[in-house]
Amino acid sequence: MVDERLRIFYDLYERRKSIRQFADRPVEPEKIERLVISLGRAQSAANRQPWHFIILSDEEARGRIRDLFTKEGFKSAPLLVVACADPSQAWVRKSDNVNYAWVDVTIAITEMIGAATAEGLGTCWVAAIDAEAVKARLGIPEKIEVVAVIPIGYPEEELKREAKTRKPISEIIHHGKW
Numbered sequence: 001m002v003d004e005r006l007r008i009f010y011d012l013y014e015r016r017k018s019i020r021q022f023a024d025r026p027v028e029p030e031k032i033e034r035l036v037i038s039l040g041r042a043q044s045a046a047n048r049q050p051w052h053f054i055i056l057s058d059e060e061a062r063g064r065i066r067d068l069f070t071k072e073g074f075k076s077a078p079l080l081v082v083a084c085a086d087p088s089q090a091w092v093r094k095s096d097n098v099n100y101a102w103v104d105v106t107i108a109i110t111e112m113i114g115a116a117t118a119e120g121l122g123t124c125w126v127a128a129i130d131a132e133a134v135k136a137r138l139g140i141p142e143k144i145e146v147v148a149v150i151p152i153g154y155p156e157e158e159l160k161r162e163a164k165t166r167k168p169i170s171e172i173i174h175h176g177k178w
């Protein structure tokens, strides 16, 4: 049983890859609901949950920001999640004043991406978008920051492991000290 759980976990993260082309197929409402639950379940520093997520699932809602994508493939994604941070609600590390809002939002997005992968859905983390325009189009309050927009949908290509260009482990892991 434990082995099976391990296999499912590692298979999931080996399958995940950024998807930039989506099939012309809607995401079922029950799947959207489970993705939403995964966002709300994430851990956060001091459990502050300094986040808001805007779900754009119908044609009209998606149309509010669709033209802001620079890559064509994102424009046809049937579901967009706009992930926002509220630094005023976040935990701040006393020793150096680092605000953890973006870290917390990133954790929640990562959990949702894992859930989406398990659902057979493709995702791409999009940082390269005009955040101020997204805020204006969606009525996001001034003090809120747009961390990312995540297009989600059934992938055009199969979700499967492929050789990824990654730094060698030996370059990034330090044992004992740097």
Ligand SMILES: Cc1cc2nc3c(=O)[nH]c(=O)nc-3n(C[C@H](O)[C@H](O)[C@H](O)COP(=O)(O)O)c2cc1C
Pocket (backbone or CB within 6 Å): 016, 017, 018, 019, 020, 071, 124, 125, 126, 127, 128, 129, 164
């Ligand atoms: C914080 C972050 C921002 C990213 N922004 C973009 C983006 O704006 N546009 C894009 O096409 N991909 C974006 N990506 C996807 C990365 O390019 C991708 O994760 C990386 O090349 C590794 O490929 P993989 O996700 O298929 O493993 C982003 C990924 C992360 C984690």
